[in-house]
Amino acid sequence: MIVEYIIDAFVIILVLLGLFFLFTATVGLLRFPDFYCKLQATGKGDTLGAILILLGVILYNLHDFSLNNFLVCLKILFIIIFIFHANPVATHAITKAGLDADVKPLTKEDIRK
Amino acid sequence: MRREIVTFLILFLLWLIFSGMFDAFHLALGVVSCLIVTLISGDLIFQNERFTMNHIKEGIRFIKYLPWLIYQIILANIHVAYLVLHPKMPIEPIIIAYKAKLKRDISKVVFSQSIILTPGTITMDIVDDTFIVHCISKKVADDLFTGEMEQRIADVFERENTKRSL
Amino acid sequence: MENFFIFTIIVIGILVILCLYRAIFGPTVMDRIVAVGVIGTKTTVILVLIGIYYKRVEMFVDISLAYALLNFIATLAASKFFRTRKSILPGTKFMKDREAEK
Amino acid sequence: MIRLIEDLHIQFVCRIMVPLIQFFALYVIAHGHYSPGGGFQGGCILGASFILMMIAYDIEYVKKRFPEKFNTFMVAFGVFLYAAIGALCLILGAEYLNYGILHKILPADPVKVRALGTLGIEIGVGITVSAVMLSIFLNLSTFGKHEKSEV
Numbered sequence: 001m002i003v004e005y006i007i008d009a010f011v012i013i014l015v016l017l018g019l020f021f022l023f024t025a026t027v028g029l030l031r032f033p034d035f036y037c038k039l040q041a042t043g044k045g046d047t048l049g050a051i052l053i054l055l056g057v058i059l060y061n062l063h064d065f066s067l068n069n070f071l072v073c074l075k076i077l078f079i080i081i082f083i084f085h086a087n088p089v090a091t092h093a094i095t096k097a098g099l100d101a102d103v104k105p106l107t108k109e110d111i112r113k
Numbered sequence: 114m115r116r117e118i119v120t121f122l123i124l125f126l127l128w129l130i131f132s133g134m135f136d137a138f139h140l141a142l143g144v145v146s147c148l149i150v151t152l153i154s155g156d157l158i159f160q161n162e163r164f165t166m167n168h169i170k171e172g173i174r175f176i177k178y179l180p181w182l183i184y185q186i187i188l189a190n191i192h193v194a195y196l197v198l199h200p201k202m203p204i205e206p207i208i209i210a211y212k213a214k215l216k217r218d219i220s221k222v223v224f225s226q227s228i229i230l231t232p233g234t235i236t237m238d239i240v241d242d243t244f245i246v247h248c249i250s251k252k253v254a255d256d257l258f259t260g261e262m263e264q265r266i267a268d269v270f271e272r273e274n275t276k277r278s279l
Numbered sequence: 280m281e282n283f284f285i286f287t288i289i290v291i292g293i294l295v296i297l298c299l300y301r302a303i304f305g306p307t308v309m310d311r312i313v314a315v316g317v318i319g320t321k322t323t324v325i326l327v328l329i330g331i332y333y334k335r336v337e338m339f340v341d342i343s344l345a346y347a348l349l350n351f352i353a354t355l356a357a358s359k360f361f362r363t364r365k366s367i368l369p370g371t372k373f374m375k376d377r378e379a380e381k
Numbered sequence: 382m383i384r385l386i387e388d389l390h391i392q393f394v395c396r397i398m399v400p401l402i403q404f405f406a407l408y409v410i411a412h413g414h415y416s417p418g419g420g421f422q423g424g425c426i427l428g429a430s431f432i433l434m435m436i437a438y439d440i441e442y443v444k445k446r447f448p449e450k451f452n453t454f455m456v457a458f459g460v461f462l463y464a465a466i467g468a469l470c471l472i473l474g475a476e477y478l479n480y481g482i483l484h485k486i487l488p489a490d491p492v493k494v495r496a497l498g499t500l501g502i503e504i505g506v507g508i509t510v511s512a513v514m515l516s517i518f519l520n521l522s523t524f525g526k527h528e529k530s531e532v
Contacts, residue, residue, distance in 0.1 A: 008280060015287055022321065024194040026294045029301050029317060031197060035309045036235065037206060040249050041193050042313060043229055046320045048190045053287070053324050057331055060280070068337070071133045075340045076327065078130075079347060083320065086351040088229040089394045090316050090358075095237050095247065096388060097358040098309050105247060106206055124404050131408050133337070139411075146407035153446070154400045154434075222393040239389050341409065341416050345426060348402055352429050355391065355436050 007063065011056045018052030021045045034106040035098060043091035047083060054080050116159040121151045123158075174269045175223075181265065182227060189232040196233075196249065208237070209254050211244045213263055220270040227262055281332060288328050295321050312357050319350030395437030402430040410507045414496065420503035424510025431515045440522065449519075452512050459509030466501045478502070 028041020058073045128143035129135075159168075196204055215221050225236040228246060233253035238245040248254040295318055302314035323343050330339025406426035413419030435443050467478045475482035480498025484491045 011280075012283060015283070018324075019287065019290055021190050021194070022291065022294055022324075024190070024197045025317065026297050028193065028197040029298060029314060031202065032204070034206075035307065035313060036247050037204060037249060038310065038313055039235060040233060040247075041197055042317050043235065044186070044189050044193050046317055047230065048186055050320050050324050054327060057327055060331065061336060068133060071130055072337050072340060074130045075337075075344070078127075079323065079327070079340070079344055082344070082347055082351075083323070085226075085394055085398070086347065087320065088226050089391055090351060090354040091229055092225065092236055092390050093355050093358040093388075094309065094312055094316070095235055096391075097312075097361055099237050099245075101309075101361060103307070103309065105208060120400065124400070127401070127404060128408065131405075132412065134415075142411045146404065146411060149407065150400055150403045154403060157396050157399055160396060218389060218393060222390050225390045226394075236390065338416050341418065344405065345409070345418075345422065348405065348426065349429060352433050352436075355395075356432065359436050 004063065007059060011060045014052050014056035014059065018049045018056065021049035021052065025049060035103070036095065036105050039091050039095055043088060047087045050083050051080050054083075116164045117151055117155040119164045120155045120158050121147050124150055171270055174272075178265060178269050182230065185227075185231040185262075189230065192232045192253075204249050205251060207248050207251060207254060209246050209248060209257075211246055211257060213242050213244055215242065215263065215267060215271065217270055220266050223270065224263060224266050227266065228257070231262070232256070284328050284332050288325055288332070291321050291325050291328075295325075308361055312354065312361070315357075316350065316354045319346070319354070323347045323350070392437045395433055399430050399434050399437070402433065403427060406430060406507075406511075410503055411500070413503045414499060420506030421510055423503070424507035425514065427507065427511035428514025428518075431511070432518055435518070435522075440519070443515075444519075447515065452516055452519075455508055455512040456516065459505045459507070459512065462505030462508070463502055466498060466505070470498075 022045065025042045025045030028045065029038050032038045032041060054076055058076050061069055061073055061076070124147040125143060128147060132139055132143060196202065213221070213224060215224060221239060221242075225239060225244065228234050228236045228244065233249035234257055235247045236244055237247050246254075246257065248257070298314050298318050298321070302311050302318065305311045305314060323346055326339050326343035326346060327336070330336040330343070333339075406423045408423075409416075409418040409426060410420055410423030413423070431443060431447070434446075466480070470479050470482050471477050473482045473485055478498075480495050481491045483498055484494045487494050487497065489497070
C-alpha cells in the first residue's frame with residue numbers, strides 16, 4: 001500500500017516538473033523578441049516538458065503490472081524517443097528556413113535600443 | 114542483403130511490441146507488412162553502409178553517452194527558465210562559426226542534435242565541417258568552444274576509424 | 280489521481296490557448312510555424328493524458344503517435360515551402376530582386 | 382534563384398524515420414478493427430511518409446522509386462480490389478459487400494471470413510488513398526508538368 005503512495009508522489013513530481021518546463025517554453029514563445037530566440041525557448045523546454053510528463057504517465061501505468069500494460073508502456077516510450085528525435089529536427093528546419101529567407105537575427109545593440 | 118535482414122528483424126520486433134496479439138493470423142500479417150516495408154524502403158536505414166559488428170558497439174557506447182546528454186539537457190532547461198522568467202531578460206544573441214573535426218555523417222548529425230538540445234545554442238546550418246551556431250549569450254558560446262561535447266562524440270563514433278588510420 | 284490528471288489537462292489547455300495568441304497575431308509567418316509546432320507537441324501529451332483518464336490508453340497511444348508523426352511532417356513541409364518561396368517577409372532579398380526586375 | 386539544399390541533419394533523421402512511419406501505417410491498416418483507424422487513416426500516414434521522403438531528398442528520387450505509371454496503376458488497383466470483393470459476394474448470391482457469404486470458397490468459419498473480408502476492403506482503401514495523396518502532391522508541386530519540381 002505504502003509503495004503505491006510513493007509511486008504516486010513520484011508521478012506527481014514528474015508531471016509538475018514537466019508542466020513547469022512547458023510553461024517556461026510558452027512564456028519564452030510570448031516574450032522573446034525575435035524568432036531565433038523563441039526557438040531557443042521552445043526547442044528545449046517543449047522537448048523536456050513532454051518527455052517528463054510522458055515518463056510520469058509510464059510510471060503511473062505500471063501500477064497494475066501485466067503484459068498488455070507493459071506493451072503500452074513500451075509504446076509510450078516509443079513516443080518519447082520520437083519526440084526526442086523529431087523536435088530538434090523541426091527546430092533546425094525552421095531555423096534554416098529563416099536563415100535562407102534572410103531574416104536578420106537581432107544583435108545585442110538592437111535589444112538595448 | 115545483410116542490411117535488409119537487419120531492417121526486417123528490427124521492424125518485426127517493433128511489430129511484436131505494437132500488436133500485442135500473438136496468434137498465427139496477426140503474426141502472419143506482421144511478417145507480410147514487414148516484408149513490404151523492407152521491399153519498398155529497406156535500404157534507407159543503413160544507406161551506403163554494410164551492417165557490421167561496429168554498429169552494435171557504437172550503439173552501446175551511445176547509450177553510455179546518453180546520461181551526460183540528459184544532464185546537459187536539464188541544465189539547458191534551467192538556463193532557459195532563468196532567462197525567460199528574469200524580468201529584464203538578459204540575452205545577447207550572437208552567431209558563431211564552429212569548425213569541427215568530425216568526419217562521419219552520423220557523428221555530425223548527433224553533434225548538431227546535441228547542440229540544439231544543450232544550453233542556449235541552435236545549429237543553423239552545416240556547411241561541410243563548419244557548424245553555424247546561434248548562441249543566446251557569450252558565456253554559452255565559450256562553453257561550446259571548450260570542445261568537450263565534440264570530444265565525447267568523437268569517442269563514441271570515430272574510434273574505429275582513427276585506429277584504422279593510425 | 281484522476282483529478283490530478285484532469286488538472287494537468289486543463290493547465291496544458293491554458294498553455295495551448297496562450298500559444299494560440301502567437302499563432303494568430305504573430306508578426307511573421309515563421310513565428311506562426313513555431314507556435315503551431317509547439318501546440319502540436321502539447322496536443323500529443325494531452326491525448327495520452329485523456330487516454331489515462333478514460334482508462335483506454337492502448338487506443339489513445341496510437342492516435343497520439345499518429346498525431347505526432349503528422350505534426351512533424353507538417354512542420355518540415357511548411358518550413359521547406361517558406362524557405363523556397365521567399366516572398367513571405369517584406370524587405371528580404373527575394374522581394375528586392377522582384378522589385379528590381381520590375 | 383531557388384536553391385535546392387540538401388541538408389545533412391534533416392536528411393539523415395528523415396531517412397531513418399521513413400521506414401518506421403511506413404511500418405506504423407501498415408500497422409494501423411492491419412489493426413483497423415481493434416483500434417481506431419483503418420484503411421483511410423493508414424493510407425494517409427503511408428502517403429505522408431512518401432511526402433517526407435520528398436522533403437528529405439527531392440522529387441526525382443521518389444519518382445525513381447515509385448514511377449508515375451506504377452502510381453497510377455495503384456490508384457486503380459485499390460478501387461479494383463474493393464469492387465472485386467464486393468462483386469464476388471454478389472456473384473455468390475448475397476448482397477454487395479456482404480462478406481459472410483465468402484465462406485463458400487474460403488476454408489474458414491463465417492466469423493473469421495468476415496474479418497478477412499473487412500481486411501481486404503481496408504487494404505484496397507489504403508492503397509488508393511496513399512497513391513492518390515502521392516499523385517496530388519506530385520501534381521501540385523510540379524504545376525502538373527512532371528518535369529522539374531520547385532519543392
